[in-house]
Amino acid sequence: MTGIELEQAAALITGALAPLGTQTLPVPDALGYTLDADVTAPLDQPPFDRSPLDGYALRAADIASASRERPVRLRVVETVYAGGVPLLPLTAGAAARIMTGAMLPAGCDCVLRQEDTDQGDPVVSIYKPLRPYENYVNLGEDYRSGTVLLPAGTRLDAAAVGLLSSAGVCQVPVRRRPRVFVLSTGDEVVYPHVHPLPPGKIYGSNLNLLLARLSELGIPETGGEHAGDDPQAVAEAMERLLGCCDALITTGGVSVGDKDIFHQALPLLGAETVFWRLNVKPGTPALYSTRRGKPILSLSGNPFAAAATFELLARPMLCALSGEERLLPQRRSARLDTAFSKASPCRRFLRGRWQDGRVSLPEGHSSGQLASLVGCNCLVDLPAGTGPLEPGRLVEVLLL
Numbered sequence: 001m002t003g004i005e006l007e008q009a010a011a012l013i014t015g016a017l018a019p020l021g022t023q024t025l026p027v028p029d030a031l032g033y034t035l036d037a038d039v040t041a042p043l044d045q046p047p048f049d050r051s052p053l054d055g056y057a058l059r060a061a062d063i064a065s066a067s068r069e070r071p072v073r074l075r076v077v078e079t080v081y082a083g084g085v086p087l088l089p090l091t092a093g094a095a096a097r098i099m100t101g102a103m104l105p106a107g108c109d110c111v112l113r114q115e116d117t118d119q120g121d122p123v124v125s126i127y128k129p130l131r132p133y134e135n136y137v138n139l140g141e142d143y144r145s146g147t148v149l150l151p152a153g154t155r156l157d158a159a160a161v162g163l164l165s166s167a168g169v170c171q172v173p174v175r176r177r178p179r180v181f182v183l184s185t186g187d188e189v190v191y192p193h194v195h196p197l198p199p200g201k202i203y204g205s206n207l208n209l210l211l212a213r214l215s216e217l218g219i220p221e222t223g224g225e226h227a228g229d230d231p232q233a234v235a236e237a238m239e240r241l242l243g244c245c246d247a248l249i250t251t252g253g254v255s256v257g258d259k260d261i262f263h264q265a266l267p268l269l270g271a272e273t274v275f276w277r278l279n280v281k282p283g284t285p286a287l288y289s290t291r292r293g294k295p296i297l298s299l300s301g302n303p304f305a306a307a308a309t310f311e312l313l314a315r316p317m318l319c320a321l322s323g324e325e326r327l328l329p330q331r332r333s334a335r336l337d338t339a340f341s342k343a344s345p346c347r348r349f350l351r352g353r354w355q356d357g358r359v360s361l362p363e364g365h366s367s368g369q370l371a372s373l374v375g376c377n378c379l380v381d382l383p384a385g386t387g388p389l390e391p392g393r394l395v396e397v398l399l400l
């Protein structure tokens with residue numbers, strides 16, 4: 001298929017992909033991941049009745065008449081520290097010295113803070129009455145054993161990581177994120193260790209840009225390499241990389257030039273082309289194929305085209321593979337703060353800076369320019385047939 005609309009292209013990619021399933025991660029590493037099953041509490045939290053104060057565990061009935069003028073005197077029978085266990089049940093006329101977080105002795109029904117006593121030992125004077133169960137934390141106050149702590153579909157934030165830890169849960173089932181490799185191509189592209197830059201060559205930006213973007217999106221297992229313009233070598237590199245990833249993203253070599261080698265490399269690889277060329281600028285020559293069901297997204301070599309079509313096509317692909325909706329860019333309306341002088345006969349995406357419903361455009365819009373992309377946080381989506389734009393115009397943006 002060639003010359004298709006963006007939404008059709010995204011649907012062709014996502015329609016044939018299914019979530020990769022579940023992986024089990026240690027709780028601290030699962031931050032940001034999405035639970036793939038309910039997690040139920042294996043215990044009550046707190047697991048025992050406990051004191052919320054440093055003071056005295058006692059029986060409310062014993063101190064009903066207590067005041068500073070007429071203190072009630074109780075025998076201090078033991079001291080219980082957090083982490084310890086009371087040895088004696090509390091009987092009438094007795095109190096236990098107790099610390100915050102310590103297990104309450106059987107028989108007590110309240111805790112008086114030490115500031116309302118004389119802190120005497122072995123006899124303490126009590127200056128204040130309490131109601132039964134005042135300052136008394138019940139077992140299971142936070143949650144009871146067997147309740148669903150976090151339902152499937154929850155994205156784990158710091159509080160969720162803490163909650164799981166409080167329940168003694170070490171590992172959780174989460175939606176598996178894809179392993180993604182990036183292959184950049186082109187005989188003109190060299191990397192910063194080549195110095196000085198030979199004539200006719202450029203330093204490659206796309207490999208590191210795409211890997212950095214994957215990392216920003218929380219895709220942990222990525223890797224990448226560069227290949228030249230030999231179709232056979234590129235096909236071999238793709239074959240090797242596909243053996244250890246769930247999706248391959250390539251950049252460069254997809255247009256119509258003599259060295260746009262993917263048109264030869266993909267048949268050599270035995271990949272099936274699903275579509276080539278979008279009715280979108282930049283990134284028109286994007287090409288999508290699969291090899292034994294594994295997705296291969298081949299983006300233009302122009303840096304901004306690669307960056308933009310990554311947002312438009314790779315993110316739906318990553319969402320379909322992981323089942324994580326958060327990977328889709330959010331759409332918003334915004335007022336343009338900057339003019340844009342060109343007409344857009346074809347649907348066009350511009351880089352922009354969005355804030356509080358307004359969007360400004362940097363200088364430098366061509367798909368080969370990267371400097372102006374720094375600090376941008378959205379793509380402005382201009383429908384085909386849009387004329388030049390004046391400030392104040394309402395536009396749609398995709399947040400990156």
Ligand SMILES: Nc1nc2c(c(=O)[nH]1)N[C@H]1C(S)=C(S)[C@@H](COP(=O)(O)OP(=O)(O)OC[C@H]3O[C@@H](n4cnc5c(N)ncnc54)[C@H](O)[C@@H]3O)O[C@H]1N2
Nearest residue numbers: 184186204205206207252253254255260284300301302305
């Ligand atoms: N006759 C035509 N020529 C072109 C057409 C067309 O329709 N007819 N389409 C143009 C459009 S639009 C684009 S976009 C580019 C896309 O070309 P490719 O995707 O095949 O990419 P390359 O030719 O390999 O590279 C384009 C450009 O980007 C530079 N590049 C490549 N890789 C990297 C990298 N890793 N880091 C930084 N820069 C890179 C490369 O040197 C080129 O300057 O085709 C137009 N031509």
Ligand code: MOO
Nearest residue numbers: 282283284305367
């Ligand atoms: O589709 Mo290309 O990125 O506009 O120059």
